[in-house]
Amino acid sequence: MLVRTPEAMLRRPRAGVVRAYGGTLLQRLALIGLALAAWQIGALHAPSFVLPSPARVWTAWTGLVATPSFAADLSITLGRVAAGFALAALVGLPLGLALGGSRALGGFFEPVLTVMNTVSSAIWAIFALIWFGLSNWTTIFVVFMTAMPLILTNVWQGTQTVSAEHLELARTFRMPRRKVLTKIYLPTILPAFFSGARLAIGFGARVVLVAESLGASSGIGYRLRQAADLVQTDQVFAWTLTLVALMIGLETLVLKPAERRLFAWKKASPA
Amino acid sequence: MNAVEIDHVGKWFGQREGAPLHVLEDIALTVPQRAVVAIVGASGCGKSTLLNIIAGLIEPDAGGVRLFGTAAREFRDWRAMTYMFQEDRLLPWRTAAQNVAFGLEAGSMPAAERRRRVDETLELVGLSRFRDAYPHELSGGMRSRVALARSLVTEPSLLLLDEPFSKLDPTIRAQMHAELLRIAALRAMTLIFVTHDVEEAVVLADRIVVLQPHPGRVRLVQEVGLDRPRDPLSEAVTEQVRRLRLALSEEPAPC
Numbered sequence: 001m002l003v004r005t006p007e008a009m010l011r012r013p014r015a016g017v018v019r020a021y022g023g024t025l026l027q028r029l030a031l032i033g034l035a036l037a038a039w040q041i042g043a044l045h046a047p048s049f050v051l052p053s054p055a056r057v058w059t060a061w062t063g064l065v066a067t068p069s070f071a072a073d074l075s076i077t078l079g080r081v082a083a084g085f086a087l088a089a090l091v092g093l094p095l096g097l098a099l100g101g102s103r104a105l106g107g108f109f110e111p112v113l114t115v116m117n118t119v120s121s122a123i124w125a126i127f128a129l130i131w132f133g134l135s136n137w138t139t140i141f142v143v144f145m146t147a148m149p150l151i152l153t154n155v156w157q158g159t160q161t162v163s164a165e166h167l168e169l170a171r172t173f174r175m176p177r178r179k180v181l182t183k184i185y186l187p188t189i190l191p192a193f194f195s196g197a198r199l200a201i202g203f204g205a206r207v208v209l210v211a212e213s214l215g216a217s218s219g220i221g222y223r224l225r226q227a228a229d230l231v232q233t234d235q236v237f238a239w240t241l242t243l244v245a246l247m248i249g250l251e252t253l254v255l256k257p258a259e260r261r262l263f264a265w266k267k268a269s270p271a
Numbered sequence: 272m273n274a275v276e277i278d279h280v281g282k283w284f285g286q287r288e289g290a291p292l293h294v295l296e297d298i299a300l301t302v303p304q305r306a307v308v309a310i311v312g313a314s315g316c317g318k319s320t321l322l323n324i325i326a327g328l329i330e331p332d333a334g335g336v337r338l339f340g341t342a343a344r345e346f347r348d349w350r351a352m353t354y355m356f357q358e359d360r361l362l363p364w365r366t367a368a369q370n371v372a373f374g375l376e377a378g379s380m381p382a383a384e385r386r387r388r389v390d391e392t393l394e395l396v397g398l399s400r401f402r403d404a405y406p407h408e409l410s411g412g413m414r415s416r417v418a419l420a421r422s423l424v425t426e427p428s429l430l431l432l433d434e435p436f437s438k439l440d441p442t443i444r445a446q447m448h449a450e451l452l453r454i455a456a457l458r459a460m461t462l463i464f465v466t467h468d469v470e471e472a473v474v475l476a477d478r479i480v481v482l483q484p485h486p487g488r489v490r491l492v493q494e495v496g497l498d499r500p501r502d503p504l505s506e507a508v509t510e511q512v513r514r515l516r517l518a519l520s521e522e523p524a525p526c
Contacts, residue, residue: 165360172326172354173425175377183376187364265364265405 052234060234077219081204084143088200092151093193097185100159116149121207129215142211147200154196158189198255205247272340274429274461275302275325281333282320293486294320300480307462309472309479317487318465319433326354326431350378352429357437359418361406367417368402374424392424412443432464448475473511474501481518491518
């Protein structure tokens with residue numbers, strides 16, 4: 001017997017999708033409202049150096065944005081993250097490819113990765129301070145040491161997904177090894193590289209503050225420590241909000257669209 | 272000059288335990304230029320190994336192979352030979368046209384020339400309209416055509432096929448057979464293909480080589496003198512198929 005789908009069920013998906021989007025937006029707004037309310041109530045019962053009120057933080061933030069050093073500190077910190085990340089990608093990607101491409105190399109160097117992943121960013125910061133002193137390189141080094149293993153690990157794991165069938169195909173065309181790397185390995189690991197890079201940027205943006213508060217005389221981390229030393233809690237909040245907004249912006253305006261463009265070839269998953 | 276001469280080739284595969292497995296024994300075979308030769312046998316009888324030896328992907332332990340009169344060891348013109356697999360093996364991140372271009376990318380060629388050849392080959396297999404489609408957007412038959420175009424774009428004189436189109440449904444498979452024969456005649460190509468399907472062999476080949484297992488060796492070589500195009504349902508074809516099936520079933524032990 002043929003079963004006919006009831007009409008009500010045929011229409012539901014579209015309406016459901018719209019409702020889901022609207023629902024998500026409402027939920028987000030409700031969450032923000034709830035957090036602000038809790039913050040306001042908490043601020044009423046605590047001295048402002050412990051928990052400044054939302055209004056006070058807003059005033060501090062508008063004041064902060066107006067200062068000439070704001071843009072400078074922001075760009076210095078972002079520049080350090082970018083430099084550390086770029087170096088990490090530049091080293092992590094080819095190294096991951098090489099280690100994944102050769103079983104012997106991979107097996108030999110595997111423990112190094114474990115060591116690098118277990119050492120805390122704070123320890124790298126202290127080492128960097130000893131080696132580079134109060135310079136840009138201290139923070140760049142810390143970002144690099146945090147981001148590089150993440151990218152390397154992801155790329156390495158990505159090479160495990162390279163299809164033996166595709167490699168055999170390249171072999172029948174007598175494709176030279178260098179071209180096999182760029183034409184088969186590289187496109188295969190790109191999704192893995194991308195997720196590694198996303199992690200690396202997130203971690204890099206966090207550890208850069210640790211490094212700057214320990215060993216720099218400029219940048220957001222330095223300003224945060226300064227504000228903490230002077231018990232300017234509203235300033236700390238203002239910087240924190242700036243960073244959160246920045247990371248959300250990066251995710252929705254740069255990473256998501258880039259990912260959508262790069263992986264347009266992927267089979268659309270059924271919604 | 273013969274396209275391929277196989278001279279008393281033998282092959283053993285090392286096993287984790289026990290003596291090496293004897294895969295091929297004393298295979299002798301010649302394939303004239305422009306011939307269509309089928310290698311038939313039950314699965315696991317060394318058919319694919321033999322094809323890989325012809326392709327130069329596996330070294331024989333005994334005997335040797337000559338390609339277009341040159342010993343395989345000295346043979347350099349590997350791009351005159353392409354290999355088609357059972358699966359289409361398209362790169363999912365490339366469009367149909369880019370997948371076809373892959374065949375040319377091992378060597379170096381001016382971009383304009385490459386583009387011209389890709390367009391021409393897509394036209395040849397009737398896929399011009401789908402040049403910008405990704406593999407997941409194509410049907411099984413179309414994907415097979417892309418794979419065929421990728422094998423043809425280097426303008427090979429020898430095409431090796433390992434159970435080609437065996438994953439396609441029968442109608443599309445018959446279409447691909449006709450297409451393959453048309454292009455082989457047009458481009459003056461030599462075809463060597465491996466199959467376990469006797470009917471496919473009779474429809475396509477001028478000569479059928481039946482292998483028998485343990486170790487793999489030539490049981491019989493059968494010339495197929497039927498006119499083309501061959502209808503798989505015609506009496507002549509079915510009779511030929513029946514006789515070959517009989518010969519195959521006389522094997523002492525299935526492998």
